[in-house]
Amino acid sequence: MNRLSEYRKRMISACLVCLLCMSVFACAKKQDAMEKIRDLECTVIAEENLPEELLAMIEQKKAEAFKITFEDKGFLYICIGYGTQQTGGYSIALNNLYETANALYVDTNLIGPSPEEKSNQVASYPYIVIKTEFIDKPVVFD
Numbered sequence: 001m002n003r004l005s006e007y008r009k010r011m012i013s014a015c016l017v018c019l020l021c022m023s024v025f026a027c028a029k030k031q032d033a034m035e036k037i038r039d040l041e042c043t044v045i046a047e048e049n050l051p052e053e054l055l056a057m058i059e060q061k062k063a064e065a066f067k068i069t070f071e072d073k074g075f076l077y078i079c080i081g082y083g084t085q086q087t088g089g090y091s092i093a094l095n096n097l098y099e100t101a102n103a104l105y106v107d108t109n110l111i112g113p114s115p116e117e118k119s120n121q122v123a124s125y126p127y128i129v130i131k132t133e134f135i136d137k138p139v140v141f142d
């Protein structure tokens with residue numbers, strides 16, 4: 001009986017060591033998947049230069065916040081809208097656009113009008129369209 005309980009203890013210890021090793025390797029692999037491979041070159045596209053189909057999609061969605069992607073002729077368009085704002089004078093900053101092993105990451109933020117700026121008192125619909133090379137990976141919006 002004593003030999004059996006000692007065997008069980010060793011087996012449990014071995015299993016725990018295996019589980020620990022597996023979780024360490026899984027965390028390292030997950031970290032590698034999120035690690036930046038490279039920054040992506042891109043251009044912010046003006047409304048008049050957008051493909052008509054994409055412009056129509058934006059027009060339908062612009063009243064609410066939206067995040068969409070669109071592929072056309074070897075390019076990827078990443079679109080982020082901030083919904084209806086009560087005034088004009090807003091801009092959008094592109095903070096980061098980069099590729100990892102599993103995805104493309106984009107980070108933007110909405111910048112409101114400064115208090116001393118006289119902004120138009122008409123509702124606005126700020127959005128940004130970023131054009132980059134087409135890469136067949138999901139886009140993660142940060």
